[in-house]
Amino acid sequence: MTAVNSVGAARELLREFPVVDGHNDLPWALREQVRYDLDARDIATAQNAHLHTDIPRLRAGGVGAQYWSVYVRSDLPDPVPATLEQIDCVRQLLARYPRDLRPALTAADMEAARGEGRIASLMGAEGGHSIANSLGTLRALYALGVRYLTLTHNDNVAWADSATDKPGVGGLSAFGREVVREMNRLGMLVDLSHVAATTMRDALDTSAAPVIFSHSSARAICDHPRNIPDDVLERLPVNGGMAMVTFVPKFVLQAAVDWTAAADENMRAHGFHHLDTTPEAMKAHRAFEEREPRPVATVSTVADHLDHMREVAGIDHLGIGGDYDGTAFTPDGLDDVSGYPHLVAELLDRGWSRPDLAKLTWQNAVRVLGAAEDVARDLQTTRGPSNATIESLDG
C-alpha cells in the first residue's frame, strides 16, 4: 500500500509533468451510449455513473495530454464513414470544452497546452481497417488531425497481422510496409499495440521514425498476445520509440487472463460478441462474475510491468496508455482517469526518481511525436505522396 505522502508527492510531480495518455475510448463510449448526444454526457460534470472519463477526473488524475481514440469496430462493412463520425465527435468535444481541452497536432502544441494548463487533445485511429486499404484515406485522416494509426485491431487487415487473429500475411505485406513508409512521410505515428509480434518486428524494420505502443504491457510479466515480447522491447532504444503501459486487467494479470477466457466463453454461450458492452451483454457478464469472482489487478500489477519494461527497454522508452472507456474492468486504485497519481506514487515508493517519472508521464511522449515530425520533414524533401495500391504491391 502506498503511503499517503507519496500520493501527495505524485500529484505535485504531475502538476509539472502531467500524464500523456496513449489511448482513451471516450468517443466510442459516447457513440455507443448516447449516439454522440454530448448534452446527455456533459463531461464538464462528473460522469462516474457512465464513463471512466470526464474533465474533473482528468484534472484530478493529472492528465496533460490525451490521445483520443477514434476507434471503430473492424467488422463494420465500411469502417471509413464511422471513423469520420468518431473524428467529428472529438472535434465537437474540443469545440465544447475549450477551457479544458486544447486541440494538438504537434509536440509543440502539447507543450503549449501544458503551458496553458489545458489538456492537449490528439487523435489516434485504432486499426488499419479505418483506412480501407487506401493511402489517400490515410492522408485524409492525417489532414483531419489523426496522429497515430494502430496497424490492426483484434482482426487481421489484408496487409498486417493482428496479435489476436490467425497468422495471415506473416507480419506486414509489401503494401503494409508502404503504409508504414507513408505514415513516416506524413508524421503519423506507427502504433504497434494490437498487432502480432511478427508485425511489430516488420514495422520496426521498416519505420524510419519512432514507433509507439499506445496501450500494451510486457509479455514477460503476463503472457498475453496483446503484450510486447522482450525482443521487441529491446529494439525500442535504437528505434527511439516508446511502449505505453496499459492497465487492462485481462492483459496485465495472469489470473485475469484465464478468468477472461472463461468469461468470453460465457458471453458467446449467451449469444453476445465477447466485446459487447451493451447493458444486456453486461448483465450476462455480471451473472458470470457472481459465480466466478473476478481476479483483481492492482496498481502494483501495473508497476511490475513498468519495472520490467524499464529494465528491457530503458526509462526513455516508456509511457502510459490506460485504455479507459475501452475496457469493462480496471485495476484497483486505477479505477478511472483520476487514478494516475496512485501509479506514480507506487513508482515513487519503488524508488523511481522524479526525473525518471517525468520521462514516463510527459517527456518521452512529447519527444516521440516531435521526432516523428522531424522524420516527416526530412522525408517530404525527397518524396511525394505514395500512389501505391494494395493490388499493385500485394497482387
Added chain:
Amino acid sequence: MADLQHELHPFTEAGELDDLAESLPDPFEEPYTPVTDPDGTPLERAHALLAAHPVADGYSGLPWALRHRPWYDLELGESAVDTDVPRLREGRVGALLWSLHLPEGLDGDRAVGATLEQLDLVKTVVRRHPEGLRLACTAGETTDARNCGRIAVLLGPAGAAALGDSLGILRSLSALGLRVLTLSGVSWAGEAGLTRFGEEILREMNRLGVVADLSGASEETIRRALALSRTPVVCTRSAARALRPHPANLPDDLLAELGAAKGLCMVPLTAEQTGTTVRDVADHLDRVRTLAGPQCVGLSGTFDAGTAHPQELGDASCYPNLIAELLQRDWSEPDLALLTWGNVQRVLRGADFTARAAQLRREPSTARITDLDG
C-alpha cells in the same frame, strides 16, 4: 481596415443575408470604370475584361480525369486533359471548382472513402503545382490566391452520397475543405424533394458554409432548398431548358425563382446542355440573365468531365471567345464582371458570413436519418 470592417457587417442577422443585394454594398454600384478600349476588337476587349475580372469556373472534372494517370504536369502543359495551368492562364481563369463527383457505380457503398481519396488527390495536385494553383476554402482565400497570381482551387461539388447519410461525415468533409455539395441521388434528396433529414443536412450545410448545388436535383428538391437555405444556392451545371431539353437544365419558372432567391445558375459549356456553338452558349446566358438577373448567372466550363464541348470552346483556354461573343451582344462590362467573377464571390462570401453567424447560435446537429426519416 475600413474596407474589412465594411465587409464584415458584424450585426447582420443570418436571415437578412438572403437580401444580399440590399444589405451588402455592391462593388459595381460605384461608377464603373471601364477596363476595355471601346474601339478594340471584341476579342481584345474580352481579354482586357478577363484580365480585370477572371473566370470563376463552376465545374472541373479534372480530379477524376487525373486519378488513374501515373504522371502529369499541369504546370508545363498536359495534353491528356483539357485543363492545365498554361491554358487556364490563357483562358483567364482565376478560380475553379474541382468536382469530387464519383462515376456511377462508385457512388454506393464506398462513396465516403472514394470521396476522401478524391479530396486527397486534389490537395496533392495543388501542392505539386504551387506556382499555378492554390487551394482556397473561403471567398477571402479565393481573392488572396488571385492577388498572388495563383488560380484558386475550391473543393466541390461532391455528391450527396459522400455523406453516408451522416451529419458527422458532412462536418468532417467540411473540415477537410469541402465547399459545395450536390443534393441529389440519395434517399433524403430524391424525386419527392428533401426529407426531414435532407432539410437538417441543408441547415447544417448553412451552419458550416457548404454551398448547396442543385444541378441535377429534382424540382421539388430545388424549390425546398430555395425556400429553406439561409444563403444563396448554386446550380453548378445548369442551362435554360426552354432552349435545350436536358434534365439538369432549368425551366423558365425555376430560373426566375432562383433569381428571386439570389441563387446562381452556372451555365455549362457542353454540347449536350448548351449546344454546339459559341452562339448557342451565349443564347443560354442571355436567357438566364433575363430570367434570373445579371447577379445570378455564372460560367461552368465542365471540362474533363467526359462531355463534348461547343466549337471554339474546347478547353479551358477558350473563355475569351465566349466573352467576345457576349460583348457583341448587349452585355455591359459590369454584367460581364459579375458573370465571370463577381457572382461566385458573392455566393461564397454570403455562405461564409451565414456560417459564422449560424455557428454562434446553433450547435452541431446530431440528428440521425433513422430518427427523422424513419
